Amino acid sequence: MNQPIKFRLNGRPVTVDTDSDRMLLWVLRTDLDLTGTKYGCGEGVCGSCTVAVDGKATRSCQTSLASIAGKNIVTIEGLEHDGKLHPLQEAFMDHGGFQCGYCTSGMLMNAYALLQQQPHPTRDAIVQEMEGNLCRCGAHQRIIAAIQDASKKTGGAA
Amino acid sequence: MTPLDRRTFCKLLGGGIVVLVTTKPVDLFGQQRRGYPEDLNAYLRIDENGHVTLFSGKIEMGQGVHTSLAQMAAEELGVPLESMTVVMGDTDLCPWDAGTWGSLTTRMFGPAVRAAAAEARLALMNEASKKLGVARDQLVAENGVIAVAGDPSRKVTYGELAKGKQIARVVDEKAVLRSAKDFKIIGKPAKRLDAREKVTGRAKYAGDIRLPGMLYARILRPPMHGATRTSLDVSKAKAIDGVTVIEKDDLVAVLHAKPDVAAKALSLVKAEWTKPAAAFDNETVAEYFLKNAGEGDVKVSRGKAPEMEADETYRVGYVAHAPMEPHTAVAESKDGRITIWASTQSPFGTRSRVAKELGLDEKQVRVITPFLGGGFGGKSAAQQAVEAARLTQITGKPVMVAWTRGEEFFYDTFGPAAVVKIASAVDDQGKITSWGYDVYAAGDRAAEVLYDAPNARVRTFMSRGSAGANLHPFGTGPWRAPGAATNVFARESQVDVMAAAAKADPLEFRLRNTSDERARRVLKAAAEAFGWKAAPGPSGQGRGIAVGIDSGTYCALAAEVAVDKKTGAIRVKRVVAAQDMGLVINPDGAKMQMEGCITMGLGYVLSEE
Numbered sequence: 001m002n003q004p005i006k007f008r009l010n011g012r013p014v015t016v017d018t019d020s021d022r023m024l025l026w027v028l029r030t031d032l033d034l035t036g037t038k039y040g041c042g043e044g045v046c047g048s049c050t051v052a053v054d055g056k057a058t059r060s061c062q063t064s065l066a067s068i069a070g071k072n073i074v075t076i077e078g079l080e081h082d083g084k085l086h087p088l089q090e091a092f093m094d095h096g097g098f099q100c101g102y103c104t105s106g107m108l109m110n111a112y113a114l115l116q117q118q119p120h121p122t123r124d125a126i127v128q129e130m131e132g133n134l135c136r137c138g139a140h141q142r143i144i145a146a147i148q149d150a151s152k153k154t155g156g157a158a
Numbered sequence: 159m160t161p162l163d164r165r166t167f168c169k170l171l172g173g174g175i176v177v178l179v180t181t182k183p184v185d186l187f188g189q190q191r192r193g194y195p196e197d198l199n200a201y202l203r204i205d206e207n208g209h210v211t212l213f214s215g216k217i218e219m220g221q222g223v224h225t226s227l228a229q230m231a232a233e234e235l236g237v238p239l240e241s242m243t244v245v246m247g248d249t250d251l252c253p254w255d256a257g258t259w260g261s262l263t264t265r266m267f268g269p270a271v272r273a274a275a276a277e278a279r280l281a282l283m284n285e286a287s288k289k290l291g292v293a294r295d296q297l298v299a300e301n302g303v304i305a306v307a308g309d310p311s312r313k314v315t316y317g318e319l320a321k322g323k324q325i326a327r328v329v330d331e332k333a334v335l336r337s338a339k340d341f342k343i344i345g346k347p348a349k350r351l352d353a354r355e356k357v358t359g360r361a362k363y364a365g366d367i368r369l370p371g372m373l374y375a376r377i378l379r380p381p382m383h384g385a386t387r388t389s390l391d392v393s394k395a396k397a398i399d400g401v402t403v404i405e406k407d408d409l410v411a412v413l414h415a416k417p418d419v420a421a422k423a424l425s426l427v428k429a430e431w432t433k434p435a436a437a438f439d440n441e442t443v444a445e446y447f448l449k450n451a452g453e454g455d456v457k458v459s460r461g462k463a464p465e466m467e468a469d470e471t472y473r474v475g476y477v478a479h480a481p482m483e484p485h486t487a488v489a490e491s492k493d494g495r496i497t498i499w500a501s502t503q504s505p506f507g508t509r510s511r512v513a514k515e516l517g518l519d520e521k522q523v524r525v526i527t528p529f530l531g532g533g534f535g536g537k538s539a540a541q542q543a544v545e546a547a548r549l550t551q552i553t554g555k556p557v558m559v560a561w562t563r564g565e566e567f568f569y570d571t572f573g574p575a576a577v578v579k580i581a582s583a584v585d586d587q588g589k590i591t592s593w594g595y596d597v598y599a600a601g602d603r604a605a606e607v608l609y610d611a612p613n614a615r616v617r618t619f620m621s622r623g624s625a626g627a628n629l630h631p632f633g634t635g636p637w638r639a640p641g642a643a644t645n646v647f648a649r650e651s652q653v654d655v656m657a658a659a660a661k662a663d664p665l666e667f668r669l670r671n672t673s674d675e676r677a678r679r680v681l682k683a684a685a686e687a688f689g690w691k692a693a694p695g696p697s698g699q700g701r702g703i704a705v706g707i708d709s710g711t712y713c714a715l716a717a718e719v720a721v722d723k724k725t726g727a728i729r730v731k732r733v734v735a736a737q738d739m740g741l742v743i744n745p746d747g748a749k750m751q752m753e754g755c756i757t758m759g760l761g762y763v764l765s766e767e
Contacts, residue, residue, distance in 0.1 A: 026418040030374075035366035036359020038531070040482050041563040048482055076359035089357040093349065096750055100220030101356030102363065102482040102531025136482050136532045137220045138757030139750070 005069045009034075010078030020066035025049045027065055028075060036076035036105045040134070047133030050106035050113075051075045057113035057129075076105035079112065087154045088112055091146035099137035107133050111147045120151055174205040174320040175285075177278040201253055202231060202274045204282070208302045208317030210235060210242050212271065215255025216263050217247040217503055218352065219481075219530035219537070220754075222747035223263045225350045227271050229743050233343040234275030234336060236299040237316065244351070247505040247527025257504035259538055259636060261709040264743060276333035285319045338741070347746035352529065362528045364486040364501040369556035372488065373402065374417035375549050376424040378410035379565060383632045385431040394426035404552055411549055413557065421562075437631060440767075444473045444577045447598045452625035454617035457602045461613030464594030468579035470655060472648035474600075475767050477573040477637055483531020484566040489546035490556040497524045500543040503533045508540035512547045523547075534758075535636035536570055573637025574630060576600035578648035582611070588660040590671045597645060599630075604642035604708055608649065609671040638755070639708045643762065650704035654695055663692040665703050676738055677705050680714035683736035688716035700731075711739040715756070730760055 004017040009032070016027055028034045028051070037060055040048030044062040051060045052074040079086040088111050091097070098104040107130065114121060114129045121129065126147050135143065178201055201213040212231045218224040228242040245251055247258075255267070279299055286304035287294045290312055298307050305313035338345070355361035380387070392403045395412050401423045402413040412427065414420040438446035487500040496518065502508045505525040513520045530537060546559040561569065581594035593611035599620040607614045620626035637643070657667035665685050669678055684690075685703060693699065700721060705714040718731045733756050742748050 022416075022418055026416060030416055033368065034359075035362075035368075038363075038483070039365065039560070040484075043563070046482065046563075080358055085354075085357065092357045093353040096350065096353075096746060098220075098353075098356050099222065099750060099754060100482065100530060100532040101352065101361050104356050105359045108357065134482065136480055136534070136758070138754030138761075140757055141753060142750070 005065050007068050007070060008072045010074055016065060018065065020064065020069075022065050023061055024051070024063045024065055024068060024073075025060040028060060034075055034077050037109075038102055038105055040103070040106070045132070045134075046103075046106075047110060048103050048106040050109040050133065052109055052113045052116075055113060055116045057110045074109070074112070076108060079108065086112070088115070088147070088150040091150040091153070092143070095142045095146040095149065096139070097143040097146040098135075098139050103133060103135045107135065107143055111143075111150070114147070115151055115154065119154075121147075123148065174203050175278065175281055175323055177202045177274050177281060202235075202271075202278050204235075204278060204316050204320045206317050206321040208237070208241065208315050208320070210237055210278075210316075212242060212244045212274075213248075213252045214244060214246050214267065214271070215249075215252040215506060216267055217258045217505065217527045217530060217533075219258065219503065219533035221263070222350060222744060222750060223258075224352050225348055226264060226743040226747055227268070228351055229343050229346075229348055230268055230271045231275040233341060234272045235279050237302045239343055239348060239351075241302060242351070247502075247525070249505050249509045249523070249525045252505075254506050257507055257538060258533070259503055259535060261639065261711075265710065265740070268743065272335055273333065276335050280333040282316055282319050285323075286314050289314050289319065344741070344743050345745065348744050350747070356529075363483055363531050364488060364499050364528050365483070365558070365560050367488040367499045367528065367558070369488065369490055372556040372558060373413040373415060373549075373553065374420045375404075375411045375413045375546070375557050375559050376417075376420045376562075377545060377559065377565075378412075378424065378427055378429060379568060381431055382433050382436075383568075384434040387429055387431055389428075389430040391428040394428070395423040398423050398426070402553060404549060406548075406552060409545075409548060411545075413549065413553065413555075417558070417560065437629075440475065443475075443575050444471070447575070447577050447620065447626075447629060450626060450629055451598050451619040454596060454619040455621060455624065456615065456617050457605065458595075458607055458614055458616035460615075461611075462592070463615050464581050464583075464592045464613060466579065466581050466594050466596060468581045468594075468596075470580050470652055472578040472580070472644075472651060474576050474644050474647065476575045476634070477762055477766055478567055478570050479532075479534040479536025479573075479637060480566070480570070481530070481532030481534060481536060484561040484563060485537065485540075485542040485569070486558070486560040487540070487543040487546040488556060488558045489543070489550040491550045491554060495522050495524060496547050496550065497526065498543050498547055499526045499528055500540055500546075501530045501533075501537055502527060502540040502543060503530070503535070503537045504540065507538075508543045511540060512544055515544050516547055516551055534638050535573075535640065538635055539571060539633070541569060569633065571633040571635030572630075573640070573643070574599045574634040576641075576644045578644065580648060580652045582652055582656055584656050584660050588662050588667060588670060590656065595649070597641075597648070598626075599634075600644035601641035602645075603640055604645040604706060605649075606707070608674060608677060608705070608707065609653070609668075610673055611671075638758070642706065642708045643759070646704065646706035650706070653704075654702065658695045661694045664695045665690055666692055668703070668705065676712045677707070677714075680712045680736040680738050681705050684714035684716045684734050687736065688718075688734040690716060711737060713737045713752075728764060730764075733760075 038048040040046035044059040049060040404411045412423040549557040576599040579596045583592040590611045593614040595616045703716045720729045
């Protein structure tokens with residue numbers, strides 16, 4: 001149970017020594033003090049807690065620490081490099097792809113994983129991929145526009 | 159407020175120039191009922207770096223007022239928007255405020271902010287006049303600099319004027335607000351000031367507050383509202399390393415330094431309950447209301463009272479706010495004071511409630527409101543803040559109470575289920591002659607008689623304070639514009655029924671029956687942008703139009719939908735909105751709100767039951 005778990009987090013190696021059955025969401029938010037990843041439902045249905053695990057969008061509230069051993073995790077805190085925002089972050093700002101901002105980390109991480117896998121997704125593909133990320137403020141149209149814009153600007157490279 | 163209090167207060171805000179404003183009508187903010195801070199409702203400070211801080215008891219929950227209030231202050235003060243900082247919802251620093259609800263921030267608090275900023279500009283002009291030896295009317299203030307008109311080399315910055323000063327001004331001279339033609343910031347789309355924080359994950363919500371030694375609490379909840387506990391066994395929860403169990407009166411909580419361990423411990427608490435029988439269910443709620451509502455209040459009465467042999471009954475179910483961020487609070491007890499970081503739309507109300515429930519003086523309680531992850535009216539009460547405060551009082555340690563999604567749905571103050579009965583009549587000219595309107599549980603917001611019926615009566619039942627108000631089995635409260643969704647839905651549906659009976663086009667029928675110019679204008683604007691083609695309803699074209707008024711704003715929506723006649727599945731193809739909302743501070747922010755409301759409305763209608 002208490003075997004320390006090693007993985008890469010936002011480009012850096014980390015070791016966490018805790019019960020490996022615990023969910024990644026809570027380890028990130030409490031043990032590692034990365035509060036950008038949000039709790040929304042704890043059931044894997046709202047997408048607020050999304051992080052990228054080896055480039056794939058993953059619900060961290062349903063992902064045990066044990067299951068990510070040796071993997072590469074990117075959270076919202078890992079998108080910005082040396083003060084330079086990721087094109088998706090720029091696009092969300094430009095398009096106003098948020099209101100309260102609570103779902104935004106999960107939205108961005110889901111979109112980040114999407115663009116890694118499909119550099120130029122169609123609008124339908126974006127809608128389908130983002131369907132599991134809930135936003136209550138109703139920023140949906142702007143989020144889609146932001147992802148399309150970022151996809152154009154980056155050629156999809158993340 | 160005594161002069162001494164005011165000085166102390168200004169000291170708390172920091173050095174520089176502080177402007178305190180009172181604007182009428184004071185009653186709107188409730189100060190007269192409250193005693194503190196009595197006469198003030200906006201504070202503004204300019205520090206020696208020329209930086210401007212606006213203090214507001216309002217909160218930011220996504221609606222964008224963090225930015226639009228700053229725009230208003232920056233415009234009147236003559237500083238770049240970027241030089242503004244807005245401190246919101248801190249009961250130690252901000253002016254008392256009733257709460258962020260009722261669509262009051264821009265239309266009621268906005269003018270106070272503008273007055274504060276205009277007064278600050280006047281105070282700075284006076285200082286500059288002394289310093290430059292030039293009469294005030296010879297000076298111009300822009301971009302944080304006051305210069306002599308026609309001689310920009312003779313100038314002084316706001317920062318230089320504020321340096322070493324401890325000037326407190328109360329608005330005593332009516333500073334002239336800038337007029338719309340001179341606006342440089344108001345009315346221009348502004349990127350939100352909270353954007354960068356929110357796209358980087360740095361924006362702090364109540365659940366992101368971390369204090370040394372903080373414990374995460376999970377509270378034992380009943381299986382249904384009104385259930386009574388008959389047994390309790392916490393032994394297994396206590397056996398987990400590091401778990402604290404609190405049992406006090408009705409409060410049973412488990413606490414741990416890790417939230418997920420606290421959750422696990424709670425799952426090991428065993429309790430038995432007796433549950434009351436439910437008075438009604440989804441099917442019988444309308445019947446139950448109609449039977450038990452009691453007397454109604456007559457809100458409108460003109461001409462001959464309509465016979466209420468209702469020809470149509472409209473029903474809506476309970477609707478959850480479901481903000482993405484569940485109710486959360488962190489409380490810390492230190493030096494005889496409790497500080498609470500809470501996701502609440504009502505920081506000052508929360509302070510009062512916590513003080514009352516914990517037997518403290520209000521001075522011993524400070525509420526700080528970080529960003530809210532949505533509210534929609536659902537965070538008007540603050541039960542979670544009381545829970546966190548009680549637990550910090552009992553344990554002596556900082557405590558976070560963060561509701562789970564399940565708790566959020568359980569303790570939500572739902573938009574109430576409601577019933578509307580309408581009896582209406584149309585003459586052979588297609589003019590509405592009679593309008594009888596009885597609304598149960600939704601209240602009278604937007605229940606006004608928009609159409610020109612000569613005979614009309616509007617009655618409300620089960621409104622706040624009436625005998626039938628407590629028929630709901632759980633908490634209810636404002637859900638966005640409270641009641642307006644119900645009342646506009648019922649009224650406009652009835653208008654379509656009447657138009658069909660009169661073999662009239664739904665748009666033309668509305669225009670024929672209302673002389674309200676603003677309503678007519680938004681209807682026409684929406685229809686024109688939509689490409690409305692007149693045809694008597696039901697036209698089979700899959701389109702509809704409606705108009706509503708709320709908080710002085712008029713809105714018309716036209717929608718095009720496709721209906722699968724076999725399955726009944728509805729697909730909304732497009733929605734066109736025309737909105738007349740008066741002075742727009744941030745056009746992009748206003749559009750966001752309109753889009754968001756349309757989206758939330760579609761969710762309500764098509765997928766939430």
